[in-house]
Amino acid sequence: MPEPSEPVGARACAIAAALAVADSGDRAAARRMGPEGSAFFWRMVARHGIARSEEEKWRRITRMLALLTPASATKTVHQPGRKLGAVLADGGAETARLDKPALSEPRLARLLAARGPPGWKRWNAPSAPWRANSRISTRPAWPGPCCARTAATSRATITPGLTADPNKSPRMPMPDPRFLQIHFLAPYTAALLNRDDAGLAKRLPYGGHLRTRVSSQCLKRHWRLADDPHALDRIDGADAAFRSREIVERKVFGDWSEGVADDTIAAIREVLLKAVYGDKGADKKSRQTLLLGEVEVAYLTQAAQDMVAQSNGDPKQAKDVAAEWFKTHKANLKAMGEGAKLPGGLVGALFGRMVTSDPRANIDAAVHVAHAFTVHAEEAESDYFIAADDLAREEDTGADTIQETELTSGLFYGYVVVDLPALIDNLGGDRRLAGEVLHNLVYLVAEVSPGAKLGSTAPYSRASFLLLEAGDRQPRSLAEAFRAPVAPDTAQAVAALADHLAALDGAYATAEDRRVMTLVNRDLSGAARGTLAELAQFAGGLPTAVPMPA
Structure with missing residues (x-):
């Protein structure tokens, strides 16, 4: 184990100390970080002048340190003078005589998930509570200081002197989340x-x-x-969505349609209802209660305004314009949200959408x-x-x-x-x-x-x-x-x-x-x-x- 006076040990101790005072979000991100690193890690790279050729090694070290730092830590718990195996065995209490190691199996699994590629050296932990022929002990050498995990806050799951059973698989490392x-x-x-x-x-x-x-x-x-305070609609970038059988009447034809002749509005509305709710869309009782995103409502609103403008106040012309629009555009919900980030709004992105009249617009x-x-x-x-x-x-x-x-x-x-x-x-x-x-x-x-x-x-x-x-x-x-x-x-x-x-x-x-x-x-x-x-x-x-x- 390198001493703190050596460059590797000193740097590891400094990162461990920074982790102890970092906010919980930085710690959590450091525990889970993959090859892309995390904000905390890149701050450490800049602070300690870590060379590009050593970034991957120090990313792994930083992740291990984060995994071994308790969530309740307020100051560094790393003890540079002790071997990792001893710390895992006694939880950082050197005078303790524990029947079982203090490090919990899940925390150990998360540590092992941060291991390096095949070919790294075996873990040099002669005082660890498992034997060298255990599959658990085949892990990379630890290049920096060890972590003292308070025994009182850990639950042991590995028995001292236990030899791994080759017929039983050990607990797997923490996987990437799906x-x-x-x-x-x-x-x-x-x-x-x-x-x-x-x-x-x-x-x-x-x-x-x-x-x-x-x-x-x-x-x-x-x-x-x-x-x-944690409502979904308060999230920046969360587009609204509306679930209703009256979206066309109540959202598409809003205040802007006041003053437009009723016959003109009726001709255009009938076509939009058919586009949204299917062939029986004119009958409210036959419509599906449908979820439309804000971008889709905006699409329909713009189309309605364009058709009103082209009709010149003539109901017959409005009917012809609407029919041509429906024929030419072959309007469907999929087209309405084309290129939009959230075609069905945030609600559609989370809970999905089923459109019986247009399966192409379904959202899983x-x-x-x-x-x-x-x-x-x-x-x-x-x-x-x-x-x-x-x-x-x-x-x-x-x-x-x-x-x-x-x-x-x-x-x-x-x-x-x-x-x-x-x-x-x-x-x-x-x-x-x-x-x-x-x-x-x-x-x-x-x-x-x-x-x-x-x-x-x-x-x-x-x-x-x-x-x-x-x-x-x-x-x-x-x-x-x-x-x-x-x-x-x-x-x-x-x-x-x-x-x-x-x-x-x-x-x-x-x-x-x-x-x-x-x-x-x-x-x-x-x-x-x-x-x-x-x-x-x-x-x-x-x-x-x-x-x-x-």
Whole structure:
């Protein structure tokens, strides 16, 4: 190991110290950076005068240092005088006598993911708790200082003296992210979050018991329309979109059409309705509720204004002009958004769009949302209530109105998957915009409540548990943890979820990079704990690490 007085060791110590005082976003980006580096790394290159020929080596060193720096660090925890193996074994507490190494398996996996190409030297860690013939020990030599990981904040998963079983694969290094999975638990009391056609709470039979359910459509609507500091429409570059059967009447023909003869407007409107909603577009009841982006509305508006100008106030000429426009342009939604970054607006880019009248205009959803359901059997009651007449005379007895409604309580499990390459593609390749969308989406999932009857039930709550997973394997829900209903208690629900997740890890070893926010004191397999802000920042940094097809 180089001493701090040597150039390599001194530089590594300086970078470690800078990481300790860097903001969490810089640390997160440094942990995930690929060949393109990160803002923090390039600042280090400039500060320390790293030669171009050494940039790749120092990028790997910087990433390793970032992986070994705890999220809670406020000063450098690197000890240049100690060997890496010893630090991994005792977590930085030299006098400790631990039964197991302090470094967690997931953190070690992330460290190994930063290893160099084949042919690097073996790790020189004779005091490490595994033997030299372990597959885990075949790693690059560490060129700089070691990291002291506080033993009290780590969970051990590797037994001292363990020899790797050649018939069993070790946990894989953290993969490049393709999917972001979001799991949440949210409690609600005496509410009616989502109703069916009879006005009752929506339900789901699962595991032999009825559960209270909130539909994915309900969740998505509240998230996309939220009036919130993290609302999607507050993101710079987030084009608006409108979901309606009356887009032509209410958005295309706006204030500008006042004063134009009704017959002229009618002739042009009929053609535009056919272009947007299909052959039966003139009949409102036959139209599909359609999502149009701002750029598509602007296209139609300009076309309508041009046709009005060409008609010279003559309704017959307006009809001919409109017919020629439809014939010549062969208008379709695909053409309307041609060349636009967000043809269906931000909402279309996230949640997709299906156009039965023009399949070419379909947009595949990048955000997939499951129906939320209670982790326990349904808890519901019928609420009988009245409305009294404040101006009733003494002889007027009884209630003015008698009604009945259903109220439910429950702890809901929800699940969201984001296809990261699809999101970036739907956003026109804009990774910055994708990062801001993910950052805000995490806040919306955790903080925005679905629900009706706001005035009488105040159905406002926040997630008591939020788990983020980034990986490259096919996503999988954790709903199976609740097939057998658990008690309506967050601690027991988190325990069931944690046990199921650990079983999946033991069977599949998919090595997702995890972050968890929880109101109960329970560790999860491979998950680093953090605040909602830290989880949102983690999600927001993922698009920069997503490999896109050539």
